[in-house]
Amino acid sequence: MEGYRMKYSTQVDKKWQKKWEESQLYRFDRDNLDKKLYCLEMFSYPSGAKLHVGHWYNFGLTDSWARMKRMQGYNVFHPQGFDAFGLPAENYAIKTGIHPKDSTLKNIETMERQLKEMGATFDWDYEVVTCAPEYYKWTQWIFLQLYKKGLAYRKNAPVNWCPSCKTVLANEQVVEGGCERCGTEVTKKNLTQWFFKITEYAQELLDCLPKLDWPEKTKKIQTNWIGRSEGAEIEFKVENKDLSFRVFTTRADTLYGVTYVVLAPENELVDQITTDEYKGQVEAYREQVKKVSEIDRLSTVREKTGVFTGAYAIHPLTGQKVQIWIADYVLAGYGTGCVMAVPAHDERDYEFATKFGLDIVRVIKGKDGVDDTLPFTEYGILTGSQEFDGITSEEARVAIVKKLEKEGKGELKVTYRLRDWLVSRQRYWGAPIPIIYCEKCGIVPVPEDQLPVELPYNVKFTPDGESPLAKCEEYINTTCPCCGGPAKRDSDTLDTFVCSSWYFLRYPDNKNDKEAFNREWINKMLPVDKYVGGAEHAAMHLLYARFFTKALRDMGYLDFDEPFLSLVHQGTILGADGQKMSKSRGNTVLPDEYIQKYGSDIFRMYLAFGFAYVEGGPWSDDGIKAMDRFVGRVERLVEKLVAERNEPGITEMGAEEKELNLVRHNAIKNVTIDTEQFQFNTAIARTMELVNAIYKYDALPQKNRGLLEDTVTDLLKLMAPFAPHFAEEMWELMGKPFSIFNAPWPVHDESALVRDEVEIAVQFNGQIKFKINVPSSADNKEIEEITLKDSRSQTYLAGKNVVKVIVVKGRLINIVVK
RNA sequence: GCGGACAUGGCGGAAUUGGCAGACGCACUAGAUUUAGGAUCUAGCGGGAAACCGUGGGGGUUCAAGUCCCUUUGUCCGCACCA
Numbered sequence: 001m002e003g004y005r006m007k008y009s010t011q012v013d014k015k016w017q018k019k020w021e022e023s024q025l026y027r028f029d030r031d032n033l034d035k036k037l038y039c040l041e042m043f044s045y046p047s048g049a050k051l052h053v054g055h056w057y058n059f060g061l062t063d064s065w066a067r068m069k070r071m072q073g074y075n076v077f078h079p080q081g082f083d084a085f086g087l088p089a090e091n092y093a094i095k096t097g098i099h100p101k102d103s104t105l106k107n108i109e110t111m112e113r114q115l116k117e118m119g120a121t122f123d124w125d126y127e128v129v130t131c132a133p134e135y136y137k138w139t140q141w142i143f144l145q146l147y148k149k150g151l152a153y154r155k156n157a158p159v160n161w162c163p164s165c166k167t168v169l170a171n172e173q174v175v176e177g178g179c180e181r182c183g184t185e186v187t188k189k190n191l192t193q194w195f196f197k198i199t200e201y202a203q204e205l206l207d208c209l210p211k212l213d214w215p216e217k218t219k220k221i222q223t224n225w226i227g228r229s230e231g232a233e234i235e236f237k238v239e240n241k242d243l244s245f246r247v248f249t250t251r252a253d254t255l256y257g258v259t260y261v262v263l264a265p266e267n268e269l270v271d272q273i274t275t276d277e278y279k280g281q282v283e284a285y286r287e288q289v290k291k292v293s294e295i296d297r298l299s300t301v302r303e304k305t306g307v308f309t310g311a312y313a314i315h316p317l318t319g320q321k322v323q324i325w326i327a328d329y330v331l332a333g334y335g336t337g338c339v340m341a342v343p344a345h346d347e348r349d350y351e352f353a354t355k356f357g358l359d360i361v362r363v364i365k366g367k368d369g370v371d372d373t374l375p376f377t378e379y380g381i382l383t384g385s386q387e388f389d390g391i392t393s394e395e396a397r398v399a400i401v402k403k404l405e406k407e408g409k410g411e412l413k414v415t416y417r418l419r420d421w422l423v424s425r426q427r428y429w430g431a432p433i434p435i436i437y438c439e440k441c442g443i444v445p446v447p448e449d450q451l452p453v454e455l456p457y458n459v460k461f462t463p464d465g466e467s468p469l470a471k472c473e474e475y476i477n478t479t480c481p482c483c484g485g486p487a488k489r490d491s492d493t494l495d496t497f498v499c500s501s502w503y504f505l506r507y508p509d510n511k512n513d514k515e516a517f518n519r520e521w522i523n524k525m526l527p528v529d530k531y532v533g534g535a536e537h538a539a540m541h542l543l544y545a546r547f548f549t550k551a552l553r554d555m556g557y558l559d560f561d562e563p564f565l566s567l568v569h570q571g572t573i574l575g576a577d578g579q580k581m582s583k584s585r586g587n588t589v590l591p592d593e594y595i596q597k598y599g600s601d602i603f604r605m606y607l608a609f610g611f612a613y614v615e616g617g618p619w620s621d622d623g624i625k626a627m628d629r630f631v632g633r634v635e636r637l638v639e640k641l642v643a644e645r646n647e648p649g650i651t652e653m654g655a656e657e658k659e660l661n662l663v664r665h666n667a668i669k670n671v672t673i674d675t676e677q678f679q680f681n682t683a684i685a686r687t688m689e690l691v692n693a694i695y696k697y698d699a700l701p702q703k704n705r706g707l708l709e710d711t712v713t714d715l716l717k718l719m720a721p722f723a724p725h726f727a728e729e730m731w732e733l734m735g736k737p738f739s740i741f742n743a744p745w746p747v748h749d750e751s752a753l754v755r756d757e758v759e760i761a762v763q764f765n766g767q768i769k770f771k772i773n774v775p776s777s778a779d780n781k782e783i784e785e786i787t788l789k790d791s792r793s794q795t796y797l798a799g800k801n802v803v804k805v806i807v808v809k810g811r812l813i814n815i816v817v818k
Numbered sequence: 819g820c821g822g823a824c825a826u827g828g829c830g831g832a833a834u835u836g837g838c839a840g841a842c843g844c845a846c847u848a849g850a851u852u853u854a855g856g857a858u859c860u861a862g863c864g865g866g867a868a869a870c871c872g873u874g875g876g877g878g879u880u881c882a883a884g885u886c887c888c889u890u891u892g893u894c895c896g897c898a899c900c901a
Contacts, residue, residue, distance in 0.1 A: 176898090216822090216823095217822075217823075217895080217896080220821090220822070220896075221895095221896060221897090224821085224896070224897055225896095225897090227897090227900065229900070229901085231901080247901080248900090248901065249901060250900090250901065251901075262901095302899085304899080327899095328899090329899045329901095330899085330901075331899080331900065331901090333900095334900045334901080335900070335901065338901095339901045340901080341901090342901095346901070347899090348899055348901075349901085351899095415900080415901095416900095417897095417900055535895090538896090539896095609830095609831095609842080609843070610830060610831085610843085610844095611830075611831080612830095612831070612832095615824095615831090617830065617831085618829095618830080620829085620830065620844075622829090622830095622843095622844055622845075623830070623843075623844065625844085626843055626844060627843090629857090629858095630843085632857090632858090633858090636858085681830090681831070681832085681842080681843095682831090682832065682841080682842075684842080684843090685831090685832075685841065685842035685843075686841090686842080687842095688842055688843075689841080689842070692842095695859085699859090699860090759838085760838080761837085761838040762838095763837090763838085763881085763882075765881075765882095766880090766881055766882045767870095767882095768838060771838075803881085804881060805881090806837090806881055806882075808837050808882090811834095811837055811838070812837055812838060812882090814837080814881055814882060815881090816881050816882095
């Protein structure tokens with residue numbers, strides 16, 4: 001049949017994917033950086049399962065945004081890659097015997113294919129795969145730079161241990177006492193591990209937050225996580241010993257109320273100060289604390305425990321003796337691991353003192369009659385505090401420290417909750433730590449020219465808590481680069497978050513085999529202009545990546561302060577039952593099934609239209625059917641338009657034409673604004689309005705075919721970012737040259753948006769009574785006159801006086817009568 | 819426990835930031851078309867017979883409140899003995 005054209009389907013998808021690839025349409029132009037735009041989605045982990053709805057939602061719609069930007073003339077850099085190291089592949093290997101490398105590479109192949117079927121603008125020339133030696137060579141190189149700079153160090157510390165994953169975890173990876181990955185309760189272990197000194201950047205990480213175009217919620221999470229706290233360190237001497245320790249407090253104003261001090265049970269000082277008489281109970285208590293799980297220890301409802309050490313400290317101002325206790329409500333890792341206890345003005349100390357019969361001394365009174373029943377934890381007026389009596393807490397917390405400072409017993413101090421990032425992992429599938437231990441030379445970094453330290457293939461994965469690499473003789477045994485003697489490699493691998501902390505720097509220069517990235521080049525390409533990914537990374541990836549950027553800047557490898565200028569989090573698509581999608585619930589949506597049935601553009605458009613992007617929401621099969629209908633509606637429209645091209649028409653711009661043109665320009669205006677802001681649902685709604693208006697106009701007997709053609713041309717452009725294959729197909733059908741994505745994005749004409757006459761609401765005393773048409777050129781006075789003359793107004797005016805008239809141009813008039 | 823966000827038809831969700839609540843879509847109803855089904859096209863669609871009433875509940879500010887303030891309930895999130 002002549003002129004027969006197949007309805008939009010995956011065949012159309014394939015046709016255009018092929019054409020895009022052959023024409024290299026989405027190839028990034030390295031020579032034209034004036035309008036470069038780096039658009040990035042958080043790269044994905046190549047899991048065994050296929051691309052899921054979440055990937056589509058993230059990648060597909062960010063791609064739509066990028067496509068609009070491209071049509072607006074930006075030179076869009078839109079790379080894609082894989083965060084390919086990690087536990088799932090290793091756990092899979094333990095279960096099935098399939099090597100992580102083999103399964104990962106196979107998964108990557110599948111996902112690449114699926115990503116291509118999505119029809120996104122990814123430039124695959126810049127692909128990055130973190131498990132490739134060409135990549136992790138540079139991950140290791142960065143580790144060595146951090147080591148040289150003193151930002152990577154080894155220490156023995158009580159660290160988080162996941163008994164199920166059989167590895168240590170960073171603080172950020174412990175969620176409510178459980179493992180971020182598997183939820184297993186985390187325990188503490190004393191181990192010597194590698195840390196990155198992220199705390200060195202705590203203040204800057206905080207300071208740069210306000211100017212970032214990030215969701216406020218995310219900034220808040222980082223602010224809380226960094227946890228800056230202004231206070232003071234105050235020195236206490238141990239009685240009859242040449243020992244002292246410092247406490248951190250935010251309430252130096254309550255110093256005179258100190259009746260005892262408490263050390264964390266893990267504090268090293270405990271051994272030195274505990275008297276013989278109390279050794280037994282202190283040791284017993286410390287043993288008991290070790291057994292308490294982290295979850296229990298963090299519980300606020302748990303009754304406070306602790307023991308007296310037999311030792312006394314000297315109050316730095318009064319010289320009084322105060323007992324030194326140990327208790328597990330004091331955390332070893334925060335502040336100095338010691339606190340001064342002021343039971344009168346701290347709820348925890350109050351509870352503790354009450355339980356153990358320690359003194360409670362009031363030193364703060366409430367200001368003007370506030371209820372200051374103990375424990376009174378608010379600021380107030382000092383009392384029982386010698387020369388500080390009568391001044392406010394606010395003044396005293398500085399004044400008291402100043403006094404101590406003169407005597408060398410204290411100073412103002414800022415403390416952060418943020419801890420250094422523990423990066424060692426006792427697992428196989430990660431980047432090996434490029435460090436060698438030599439009996440003679442100690443810790444020896446692998447020389448840079450010997451990188452990468454390749455991950456050996458033949459390794460036993462018995463998950464027994466020992467690093468698999470430690471059991472690989474040919475890997476672990478090496479020679480010392482310094483002395484040539486026998487030495488051992490570090491048997492741990494790096495946290496995969498290390499790999500993902502710099503991948504955005506590698507993308508633009510992914511083939512560089514001389515350096516991790518060229519400084520001049522990435523200074524031009526970065527920072528990332530738009531970064532889109534899940535909110536779950538707020539305190540992990542997004543914090544680590546910022547730290548890496550700042551550290552690399554300070555080491556002279558790049559010249560910007562922040563990696564991601566603008567950040568968007570996509571919401572979560574739930575199952576049709578409103579529950580989180582999971583295999584066990586059986587509510588998962590498999591994109592492939594829908595794409596086979598409807599084509600990838602319809603799947604993408606439904607994702608755009610069915611949800612508020614940052615909210616997400618429950619999946620609906622009806623919703624995707626509606627999208628199919630909409631696309632069919634447009635398809636028929638274009639077919640009809642082309643078929644009727646040569647039929648007679650008009651050229652005038654009458655009322656109907658003006659109305660169509662208004663909807664057209666309104667759509668252009670708002671699709672542009674909404675897409676820019678990731679409000680894809682309303683953007684699609686505006687194109688639907690436009691289609692409705694075109695149908696309405698097309699039903700008229702006399703048509704301005706020029707206007708109709710121009711309007712449909714704009715419609716296709718507006719749809720192109722969301723339905724790229726379909727738009728190309730329609731574009732071609734209309735006889736336009738390849739590609740629609742080289743066509744300029746339409747710009748709206750403000751004057752087309754002005755109607756001759758507007759309908760406004762008429763209110764009497766704030767209540768809408770009726771609607772009235774007024775010329776849009778009418779001023780307030782004229783609108784008032786027209787309204788008051790209207791016959792319908794008379795009922796509301798009868799026997800009343802007009803007190804006030806408010807006119808909101810183009811919207812309403814409110815007449816206040818009495 | 820502390821802090822934050824949100825709450826709008828039967829459903830998904832809009833609302834120029836104080837100015838016609840419910841855009842757009844789903845579902846539903848009616849009509850047209852079709853041999854029939856599906857599809858398609860057109861129209862209607864918060865409640866109420868109406869005056870009017872309606873944005874979780876109660877109160878307030880204002881000519882005007884989904885939007886601002888106070889209070890209360892519920893959901894989600896973040897932090898959680900951080901001194």
